[in-house]
Amino acid sequence: KEERIVELEAENAILHLKLAEYQEMVRKRCDEAARVSALCTKQQCLQRGMHAASVQLYHTIQKLKKEVRELRSSSLVLVRDFQAQFQDWVSEIVTAAHSTQLCSKALQACQSRAAHLEQSLQEVSTRYLLEKQTRRALHNSLVELKGNIRVHCRIRPLLPFDHEFDDPALQNSPLSGKVVHALDDETVLVKCSRPGHPLVNKTYTFERVYGPAEPQDAVFADVRPLLTSLLDGYNVCIMAYGQTGSGKSYTMLGPQSKNHEALLLETRGDLGVIPKAAEELFRLISENPPQSPEVEVSIVEVYNNEVFDLLAKDISPAVPGAKRDVIAAKEGKKELFLPTSELVNSAAEFMRLVEAGLQLRVKHPTLVHADSSRSHLIITVTLPMATSPDSSGCPSDHTLDSMPTCHSPRRMVREKQRASSLDLPLGAGPGDSLAHLQQVRARLQLVDLAGSECAGMSGVTGPALREASWINRSLAALGDVLGALWEGRGHIPYRNSKLTHLLQDAIGGDAKLLVVLCVSPCQEHLVATLQSLSFGARARQVQRGCVGRRGPPAARRRPRRPD
Numbered sequence: 239k240e241e242r243i244v245e246l247e248a249e250n251a252i253l254h255l256k257l258a259e260y261q262e263m264v265r266k267r268c269d270e271a272a273r274v275s276a277l278c279t280k281q282q283c284l285q286r287g288m289h290a291a292s293v294q295l296y297h298t299i300q301k302l303k304k305e306v307r308e309l310r311s312s313s314l315v316l317v318r319d320f321q322a323q324f325q326d327w328v329s330e331i332v333t334a335a336h337s338t339q340l341c342s343k344a345l346q347a348c349q350s351r352a353a354h355l356e357q358s359l360q361e362v363s364t365r366y367l368l369e370k371q372t373r374r375a376l377h378n379s380l381v382e383l384k385g386n387i388r389v390h391c392r393i394r395p396l397l398p399f400d401h402e403f404d405d406p407a408l409q410n411s412p413l414s415g416k417v418v419h420a421l422d423d424e425t426v427l428v429k430c431s432r433p434g435h436p437l438v439n440k441t442y443t444f445e446r447v448y449g450p451a452e453p454q455d456a457v458f459a460d461v462r463p464l465l466t467s468l469l470d471g472y473n474v475c476i477m478a479y480g481q482t483g484s485g486k487s488y489t490m491l492g493p494q495s496k497n498h499e500a501l502l503l504e505t506r507g508d509l510g511v512i513p514k515a516a517e518e519l520f521r522l523i524s525e526n527p528p529q530s531p532e533v534e535v536s537i538v539e540v541y542n543n544e545v546f547d548l549l550a551k552d553i554s555p556a557v558p559g560a561k562r563d564v565i566a567a568k569e570g571k572k573e574l575f576l577p578t579s580e581l582v583n584s585a586a587e588f589m590r591l592v593e594a595g596l597q598l599r600v601k602h603p604t605l606v607h608a609d610s611s612r613s614h615l616i617i618t619v620t621l622p623m624a625t626s627p628d629s630s631g632c633p634s635d636h637t638l639d640s641m642p643t644c645h646s647p648r649r650m651v652r653e654k655q656r657a658s659s660l661d662l663p664l665g666a667g668p669g670d671s672l673a674h675l676q677q678v679r680a681r682l683q684l685v686d687l688a689g690s691e692c693a694g695m696s697g698v699t700g701p702a703l704r705e706a707s708w709i710n711r712s713l714a715a716l717g718d719v720l721g722a723l724w725e726g727r728g729h730i731p732y733r734n735s736k737l738t739h740l741l742q743d744a745i746g747g748d749a750k751l752l753v754v755l756c757v758s759p760c761q762e763h764l765v766a767t768l769q770s771l772s773f774g775a776r777a778r779q780v781q782r783g784c785v786g787r788r789g790p791p792a793a794r795r796r797p798r799r800p801d
C-alpha cells in the first residue's frame with residue numbers, strides 16, 4: 239500500500255508538473271490568441287480604411303478622367319486657335335519683312351541725305367565761324383578806327399562765400415539766385431526782379447562775354463593779340479573794372495594766396511592776365527631778334543587818392559629793402575608822376591617785381607570780400623621799339639616818347655626819368671632832332687582797379703570807410719571822364735582824381751584800351767552789377783579817333799597775326 243501510495247504520489251507529482259506545463263501552454267495560447275485578435279482588429283480597421291480610400295480613389299480617378307477629357311477637348315481648341323494665330327503671325331512676319339526691306343531702303347536714302355545735310359551743315363558752320371571771325375575782325379577794325387574802347391565782360395561763378403552757393407533752391411530763385419547769365423559770347427542777360435514787381439530782362443552787348451565756366455585761358459586768348467599790337471608799336475592798356483569781390487584780381491593776377499610767391503607756382507591754367515602777358519611778351523620779343531629783350535617796369539598803387547611807388551627802395555642803411563613811397567606829381571609842360579622803374583629781362587624777373595609790389599599793396603577784409611584790395615594797382619611796362627632813323631610809321635605825334643639805344647640799363651632808367659619829367663625824348667641832347675632818334679617806346683599798362691563798394695554791404699567803418707569812399711570817388715571820376723569823352727566835351731576832367739590823371743593817356747589818348755568788366759552772378763550784387771554793366775556800355779560808346787602806332791611801318795616788319 240505504501241509502495242502504491244508512493245507510486246501514486248509520484249504519479250500525482252508528474253501529473254501536477256504536466257498540469258503546470260499545460261497551464262503554461264494555455265496561457266501562451268491565450269496571449270497569442272489576444273495578439274492575433276488585436277491584429278485582426280487592426281486589419282479590420284485597415285481594411286475599412288482601404289475600402290474608404292479605394293472608394294475615394296475611385297471617385298478621384300473618375301473626376302480626373304472627366305478633367306482629362308475636358309482638357310483634351312480644350313487643348314484641341316487651343317491647338318486649333320494657335321494654328322490659326324500662327325498662320326496670322328507668319329503672314330504678319332512676311333509683311334513686316336517686306337516693309338523692313340522697304341524701310342531699310344528708305345533709311346539708306348535718309349542716311350545718305352543726313353550725311354549730305356551734315357556735310358552742308360559743317361560747311362555752313364565753318365562758313366558761319368569764318369563770317370563770325372570776319373565780322374569780329376571788321377568790328378575790331380571799326381573799333382580801332384573809331385578809337386573805341388573794347389569792353390569784355392566776365393561773369394564769375396557762384397563761390398563759397400555767396401549765400402546761394404550751397405542751396406540749389408536759392409540758386410534758381412529769381413529773388414535771390416543767379417541773375418546774371420551769358421546769353422552767348424557777346425551778350426549778357428540780367429534778370430532784374432524786385433518783390434512785387436514783374437521780372438524785367440535786360441541785355442548788354444560787349445565785344446566778348448565770358449560765362450562763369452570759362453577759364454583764364456579764354457580771357458587771355460582775347461588779350462594775346464593786344465600784346466602783338468604792343469610789339470607792333472601800339473600803346474595798350476588792359477584794365478579790370480567791377481565791384482568788390484567780382485573777380486578783378488583773379489582775372490588780372492590769378493587766384494591770390496597770402497604767399498605771393500604762389501603766383502609763379504600756380505598751375506598754368508589758373509594764371510591771370512598779368513603773368514600770362516609777361517610770358518607772351520618775352521616770347522614775342524625772343525621771336526623778334528632786333529627787339530631789345532629789356533623792358534622797363536614800374537608799379538604804382540593809387541590809395542586814398544595818393545600815388546604810391548611800390549618799387550621804391552629805401553636806401554637808408556638802417557632799413558634797407560622795399561618802401562611804399564608817395565609820389566607827388568612833377569610840374570612841367572605836363573604834370574607827371576615819376577615812379578621807380580626797373581629793367582627786366584624775363585617773365586620770371588617781371589613777376590618777381592610784381593610779387594614784391596603786391597606785398598606792399600593795401601588790402602583789408604570786408605563783409606563782401608575777405609581779401610579786398612583797397613587800391614588801384616597800375617603796372618606799366620615800357621618797351622623800346624627798334625626802328626630805323628627815318629621811319630615815320632607813326633600817324634600820331636608820339637615821337638616825343640622816343641629814346642635812343644645803347645645805354646647801360648641803370649643809366650637808361652635815370653635818363654628816362656629825366657626825359658619824361660621834361661616830356662622830352664630820352665638822351666636827346668640840345669642838337670638832336672627827333673628824326674634821328676633810333677627807338678620809340680610802346681607802353682603796356684595793366685590795371686587792377688579797386689572794387690566799387692556799398693558801405694552798407696561791406697560793413698566797413700573808420701579808415702576802411704575812408705578807403706571805400708576814395709575808391710568810389712575815383713571810380714566815379716573815371717565814369718565822368720568817359721562821360722565827357724563820350725559827349726565830346728572840350729574839357730575832360732582827368733585831374734579830378736589821381737587815377738584818371740595817371741590813366742589819362744590810356745583813356746583819352748591813342749592806346750588800345752581793353753576794359754574787362756568783372757561781375758558777380760548773384761541777386762544780392764544786382765545793383766552793383768547793373769552799375770558796372772552800364773559803365774561798360776558807356777565806355778564802348780566812347781570814340782577817341784584812330785589809335786596810333788609808334789615804330790616802323792608795318793611793311794618792314796615780320797607779319798603778325800592781325801588784332
Ligand SMILES: Nc1ncnc2c1ncn2[C@@H]1O[C@H](COP(=O)(O)OP(=O)(O)OP(=O)(O)O)[C@@H](O)[C@H]1O
Nearest residue numbers: 394482483484485486487488493607610611688689
Ligand atoms: N572766375 C573765377 N573763378 C574762380 N574763382 C574766382 C573767379 N573770379 C573770382 N574768383 C574768386 O573770388 C574771390 C574774389 O575775387 P577777387 O579777389 O579777384 O575780387 P576783386 O574784384 O579783385 O575784389 P576787390 O576789388 O575787393 O579786391 C577770390 O577768392 C577769387 O579767387
